[in-house]
Amino acid sequence: MARxxxxxxxxxxxxxxxxxxxxxxxxxxxxxxxxxxxxxERNMGNPTVVAAAEARWGLDKSIPAQYASYMxxxxxxxxGTSFRxxxxxxxxxxxxxxxxxxxxxxxLLFGAVAGVLLGVxxxxxxxxxxxxxxxxxxxxxxxxxxxxLGLILLFVFYARLGWLPGPGRLPxxxxxxxxxxxxxxxxxxxxxxxxxxxxxxxxxxxxxxxLGWGLTGIVSRLIRASMLDELYADYVRTARAKGLxxxxxxxxxxxxxxxxxxITIIGLSFGALLTGAVLTETIFSWNGIGSYxxxxxxxxxxxxxxxxxxxxxxxxxxTSLVTDVMYAVVDPKIRLS
Amino acid sequence: xxxxxxELNDLHVTFPVSSGxxxxxxxxxxxxxxxxxxxxxxxxxxxxxxxxxxxLGLHGPAAQVSxxxxxxxxxxxxxxxAELRHLRGGRIGMIFQDPMTSLNPALTIGRQLxxxxxxxxxxxxxxxxxxxxxxxxMVSMPNPKARVRSYPHELSGGMRQRVMIAMAMAxxxxxxxxxxxxxxxxxxxxxxxxxxxxxxxxxxxxxxxIITHDLGIVAGIADTVNVMYAGRIVERGSVEDVFYRxxxxxxxxxxxxxxxxxxxxxxxxxxxxxxxxxxxxxxxxFQDRCxxxxxxxxxxxxxxxxxxxxxxxxxxAPIRGAAR
Amino acid sequence: MTVVLEAVTVxxxxxxxxFLRALRRPQFAIGLGVLAFWILMIITVSxxxxxxxxxxxxxxxxxxxxSHWLGTDTLxxxxxxxxxxGARYSLPTAAAVIAFTVVIGSSLGALAGFRxxxxxxxxxxxxxxxxxxxxxxxxxxxxxxxxxGLRNTVLALIVVWWxxxxxxxxxxxxxxxxxxxxxxxxxxxxxxxxxxxxHILPLATTPVLINATMDFGQVVLLTASLSxxxxxxxxxxxxxxVLIDEGSRNFYQWWIxxxxxxxxxxxxxxxxxxxxxxxxxFDPRGRP
Numbered sequence: 014m015a016r017x018x019x020x021x022x023x024x025x026x027x028x029x030x031x032x033x034x035x036x037x038x039x040x041x042x043x044x045x046x047x048x049x050x051x052x053x054e055r056n057m058g059n060p061t062v063v064a065a066a067e068a069r070w071g072l073d074k075s076i077p078a079q080y081a082s083y084m085x086x087x088x089x090x091x092x093g094t095s096f097r098x099x100x101x102x103x104x105x106x107x108x109x110x111x112x113x114x115x116x117x118x119x120x121l122l123f124g125a126v127a128g129v130l131l132g133v134x135x136x137x138x139x140x141x142x143x144x145x146x147x148x149x150x151x152x153x154x155x156x157x158x159x160x161x162l163g164l165i166l167l168f169v170f171y172a173r174l175g176w177l178p179g180p181g182r183l184p185x186x187x188x189x190x191x192x193x194x195x196x197x198x199x200x201x202x203x204x205x206x207x208x209x210x211x212x213x214x215x216x217x218x219x220x221x222x223x224l225g226w227g228l229t230g231i232v233s234r235l236i237r238a239s240m241l242d243e244l245y246a247d248y249v250r251t252a253r254a255k256g257l258x259x260x261x262x263x264x265x266x267x268x269x270x271x272x273x274x275x276i277t278i279i280g281l282s283f284g285a286l287l288t289g290a291v292l293t294e295t296i297f298s299w300n301g302i303g304s305y306x307x308x309x310x311x312x313x314x315x316x317x318x319x320x321x322x323x324x325x326x327x328x329x330x331x332t333s334l335v336t337d338v339m340y341a342v343v344d345p346k347i348r349l350s
Numbered sequence: 351x352x353x354x355x356x357e358l359n360d361l362h363v364t365f366p367v368s369s370g371x372x373x374x375x376x377x378x379x380x381x382x383x384x385x386x387x388x389x390x391x392x393x394x395x396x397x398x399x400x401x402x403x404x405x406l407g408l409h410g411p412a413a414q415v416s417x418x419x420x421x422x423x424x425x426x427x428x429x430x431x432a433e434l435r436h437l438r439g440g441r442i443g444m445i446f447q448d449p450m451t452s453l454n455p456a457l458t459i460g461r462q463l464x465x466x467x468x469x470x471x472x473x474x475x476x477x478x479x480x481x482x483x484x485x486x487x488m489v490s491m492p493n494p495k496a497r498v499r500s501y502p503h504e505l506s507g508g509m510r511q512r513v514m515i516a517m518a519m520a521x522x523x524x525x526x527x528x529x530x531x532x533x534x535x536x537x538x539x540x541x542x543x544x545x546x547x548x549x550x551x552x553x554x555x556x557x558x559x560i561i562t563h564d565l566g567i568v569a570g571i572a573d574t575v576n577v578m579y580a581g582r583i584v585e586r587g588s589v590e591d592v593f594y595r596x597x598x599x600x601x602x603x604x605x606x607x608x609x610x611x612x613x614x615x616x617x618x619x620x621x622x623x624x625x626x627x628x629x630x631x632x633x634x635x636f637q638d639r640c641x642x643x644x645x646x647x648x649x650x651x652x653x654x655x656x657x658x659x660x661x662x663x664x665x666x667a668p669i670r671g672a673a674r
Numbered sequence: 675m676t677v678v679l680e681a682v683t684v685x686x687x688x689x690x691x692x693f694l695r696a697l698r699r700p701q702f703a704i705g706l707g708v709l710a711f712w713i714l715m716i717i718t719v720s721x722x723x724x725x726x727x728x729x730x731x732x733x734x735x736x737x738x739x740x741s742h743w744l745g746t747d748t749l750x751x752x753x754x755x756x757x758x759x760g761a762r763y764s765l766p767t768a769a770a771v772i773a774f775t776v777v778i779g780s781s782l783g784a785l786a787g788f789r790x791x792x793x794x795x796x797x798x799x800x801x802x803x804x805x806x807x808x809x810x811x812x813x814x815x816x817x818x819x820x821x822x823g824l825r826n827t828v829l830a831l832i833v834v835w836w837x838x839x840x841x842x843x844x845x846x847x848x849x850x851x852x853x854x855x856x857x858x859x860x861x862x863x864x865x866x867x868x869x870x871x872x873h874i875l876p877l878a879t880t881p882v883l884i885n886a887t888m889d890f891g892q893v894v895l896l897t898a899s900l901s902x903x904x905x906x907x908x909x910x911x912x913x914x915x916v917l918i919d920e921g922s923r924n925f926y927q928w929w930i931x932x933x934x935x936x937x938x939x940x941x942x943x944x945x946x947x948x949x950x951x952x953x954x955x956f957d958p959r960g961r962p
Contacts, residue, residue: 153943155942156939156942157935157939158899158942160902172926247452251446251514252465254443254446255465255469256439257435258435266454269454269456288809291903295903306814310815310903311904313818321811330806
């Protein structure tokens, strides 16, 4: 198994190089002149300013030279400087990563748990009303536009009912808790600020639901299918022949075997989660990598665009690697080979 | 004769399908006494498995089961689920055909064995674990202490079937139902498994209902034989009587298919194919393939009746001049 | 209720051909119905709608009333009309993306699977890299590079989507290639291209069909997402994503965003239903 892991690890950097190259190519295709956003419209007519900016940002070199210097910098961990924020892209990203992580993890937790529950219900009550409802709920989750759902929920639960707070990670005019993990929920709890913790947790509810509903759909469909596959399997018949209660048979035998493929799917859904995160963060004014990406593309800030693409790609590759390893660990047939 | 342990009376098992209904079992009567080994033979589709699955209520929700199944006098058909669960793995154990798919691939065999124990007996996980090792010993599993931590896919077919037997015996049942226990195994392993069954049968005064299509297996372990065809028993008697003094044409046909070491006669298969179970002809189900068929066979509802040494369901038995 | 629905659809449709068999399921009928509705809208809306899609037809920001069933937006345009016209942009765009992606991706995939060797390696590594990108980031980057407008959106989405079909076809071709009747054809001397065209590809179409149907909905979603972010269709085009964006800027005028989102949901659900039903009919092992 170690060999399998190593092989996967070896390919990863090559994929990353590929991603970087493509991102670079794309960013150089931009017809609009990025200098406009750097020096401003008015200064475009001023040759001195333009020349200075070009030299400063390396835009006067040829494309291959730019590529080489970009790669060189990357290896040293330098992602360049954002045209928009004027600070290091690396700093921008690391500053915003915890926000996205907090949101994504909350969504993952919700999606996986709700998905498993719904899937089990749908499998056990197969073809009855509850099954159809569960499947419809799941299907809607994969079909509903995330940004629209966010708007609707905000309108209903914040604007009209006032049950939940509005967009944003923190209440207005409030400072974040002392930095420990970057997760405002954990940090405020660690600092003993329970009212802030509660507020931050409530602010997480709608975005996590919006982001996680799609995952619920995928997971519940898979669990249902896997369980139905196993429901009349021979070993299940043996379990019943041993005198086990139906519920024990379901959970200890059927579900356990149905969970194996689900782990893979959850891991592979990271891509979809990231997609959703971009849109969710925009709606809920969540200061994470997603909204950073949106602002970067709007302003043609290509160091930032590249940075986000590389980071996104790296996360993607990492999660599929971890998923594969986890699957190998959980499935005894692979682990022992 | 002592009171029977298991009594099946007029058992019917039907599966509704889109084209009609498949009558897998059509009026079966069967008795098993304590300590007796009853063999049930027949080809695929004869209803042998379907009949025994009804005992513990292990059919899926689609099956329609009617008639009477009595264990120690208690009626099992329609019994509350709790009562059935109590019997399953408790007083009645069951083993199945394919031990690879019949064991949970994700759990160790020790865990699966302990589970069988814990369901029915009080005790801690530790005592259940010790009992698991004892059980493996009982079925002659080599190196039981190490084996409890193995997964099913690490064991050979024969070893897995021993595990199945151990699981079924975990709570010292009175009756073991064995559904084609040797079919998925090679010949040498078959003999070993039969040995195990014979031994525990003697040691524990166990009654066994063994289902198989292999007459050799029946000869090796059973006391009485029931020959099934198209959902009914067509001949019944002691092993000796059925093998040497059978009366039903189907039984003759079955035995004629067996290769023999003592003569070089040709193997004579039974012509034709078993009838479709959702479109059975009136009268005897064997009529299309029977060399002795007569008009009466097509109308009468043929029942088991004593004929000579055995009971046979044939209006034309005893057949004069039939091959032995 | 589904029992009744099922009984109705079953009784209306004779069931010999697999396609007709698919129709018997209520899911399929609903999906087809919704799709038919939107196609009808696309074709006919300009004939009968009382207002135009960019016509300023009344007071601004009216809430729903009798003359404007879904109210008006910031420029006084009728929201219902704009939503219905939106189908003219969202659906054909998705159709174009799927069509090109399937053709390009499948060709590359079939080539890779059939030829093997370095062609296979090159195509597969390339698609691996593209697939390593989170799809929306890649789409955003390409869309930003190319500029706004639906045509560029189509290009961006093709870039993002083609590896999926390349992979799919390659897998299909490889597994079919090793089947016995293909080996038989090869041994008899049938030329390779003919084998590919007449023996392998017909067998591979079913998964492609099912996938394409399910993907249609996802492409509509992605198109709308890009427009919502300002990277796709531009105002005043009444593409659904643009409409929702307008709605988000007028948060308290809920009627502006409601209908376009519901429209997207209906289309995506319809395609998911269709895809599910097709999959149930052609490949019952892959149950939902």
